[in-house]
Amino acid sequence: MTTTNTGQGTRKVPLLDLRPQNEPLQAEIEAAIGAVMRSQHYILGADAKAFEQDMAAWLGVPHAIGCANGSDALVLALMAAGVGPGDEVAVPSFTFFATAGAVSRVGATPVFLDIDPLTFNLDPAALDEAAGRHPRLKAVIPVHLFGGAADMDPILATAARHGWSVIEDGAQSVGAAYKGKPCFGLGHMATLSFFPSKNLGAFGDAGMVTTTSNELAVLLAALRVHGCREKYKHEWIGFNSRMDTLQAAILRVKLRHLAEWTSARQRNAARYQEILGAAGLPITLPQPAPWQTNHVWNQFVIRSPRRDELKAHLTAAGIGTEIYYPISLHRQPCYLPLGYAEGSLPESERTCREVLALPVHSGLNEGDIEYVAGAIRSFF
Ligand SMILES: Cc1ncc(COP(=O)(O)O)c(C=O)c1O
Incomplete structure (x- = not known):
């Protein structure tokens, strides 16, 4: 179980917990x-x-x-x-x-x-x-x-x-x-x-x-x-x-356990899509494209123009999130000499401003997913 109860009824849902699989x-x-x-x-x-x-x-x-x-x-x-x-x-x-x-x-x-x-x-x-x-x-x-x-x-x-x-x-x-x-x-x-x-x-x-x-x-x-x-x-x-x-x-x-861990990730992603999709929130949920016939959800990444505030809200609720990735590679300091201007790859740059990865690992339970989804709902 990844969920810990802190005594005040507050859950902690880390972005990743390897203990349930190891x-x-x-x-x-x-x-x-x-x-x-x-x-x-x-x-x-x-x-x-x-x-x-x-x-x-x-x-x-x-x-x-x-x-x-x-x-x-x-x-x-x-x-x-x-x-x-x-x-x-x-x-x-x-x-x-x-x-x-x-x-x-x-x-x-x-x-x-x-x-x-x-x-x-x-x-x-x-x-x-x-x-x-x-x-x-x-x-x-x-x-x-x-x-x-x-x-x-x-x-x-x-x-x-x-x-x-x-x-x-x-x-x-x-x-x-x-x-x-x-x-x-x-x-x-x-x-x-x-x-x-x-x-x-x-x-x-x-x-x-x-x-x-x-x-x-x-x-x-x-x-x-x-x-x-x-x-x-x-x-x-x-x-x-x-x-x-x-x-x-x-x-x-x-x-030998990868298939079962992958199914758990897929189940978790599907539950987020179900709960958050039904809530009609101003966020973009990741949806596999028709060619992505087996998405294995190493990360479940949502988008919101209010990403930084949302991240702070989830952190306060004990939920681990991460920004993969905050800076496009063409704007990394070591690649600036290549001369790509700000705005030259607009979709990549906008994505860096909006993305937020939620916990999706195989050790989560239904209560964890509902808790994360509820915390997102309460923000909007
Ligand atoms: C897309 C991508 N490529 C390459 C790598 C590099 O793998 P490693 O950390 O094992 O060197 C990673 C790992 O973080 C990755 O996410």
Whole structure:
């Protein structure tokens, strides 16, 4: 139970509470950790291999390559796609920093594009339009933000016309589907994060790249160990982004429960939509687009022009919320030298002013949802 009663009848509903999912698994996880300790194999190894196979089967993709975190997964994918200095990569401006940071880390330049305000994801029309202005574009990274798939068909069509690589950033969307097809096999490569707050979270950092290509799978597996297929023979210049054996062992245990945790998130999102939708409030509720056939609700993000006041009201009521994300990437201090003016990507900028993430994690109960919804109602 995540709900605590403070004695005055006041609930506390944190944005995220991992105890309800981790505590029932404690014995199983401790056994997995003990087995790793006894094996004395702490980097990659049998557990990482087994977890890669489990994930590939779960996601329905032929290859899954574990690595140190979701940011490195993007760097590895860009390196495998041959992206480097002088190249440009199209990214949505409304996403977590790592999507663009990875582009800069390989020496390429991000081209920031606006989003579809209804899904928070890359606007395919903006991508099509950018193609004419950016002859050095070599790849695009559509992000499946908050658990909902980006509109991949038009993005894939534009990319195919120009010969670009497509890397799905699925850090927040393990299990999401697009028009009935699982994400993570739609483009050339896709990336995952197992940061603790993700739907499948490790006890630390971990990440993964998936691909349908046998050649890319070999290259990715080598790039994460300094470009080696054979020990001490460096065919490519990679870096160290190995997955910890302990994280893989823990994630293997947790993966067996991911489907049930995802269903709980979906139930919670549906209840918010039901209660808040019926209340007719001046807020915009997130509604999956027709192509988002399995939205996995890593975040449940509402919009309100009075977002900051609403956040303060919910904080006073003991409800955890967060602003994902307060500043568009094209207006981040480190990217100001690229010259994107304020107002140049208006949907992304307006979204940053209006969004508020509510608790939606799998440990919430019906009373928690009603309490959060009631607190929102009482604000308006
Ligand atoms: C959209 C997106 N991309 C990439 C990342 C990077 O993942 P990590 O934190 O595992 O490096 C995250 C994680 O926060 C993310 O949300």
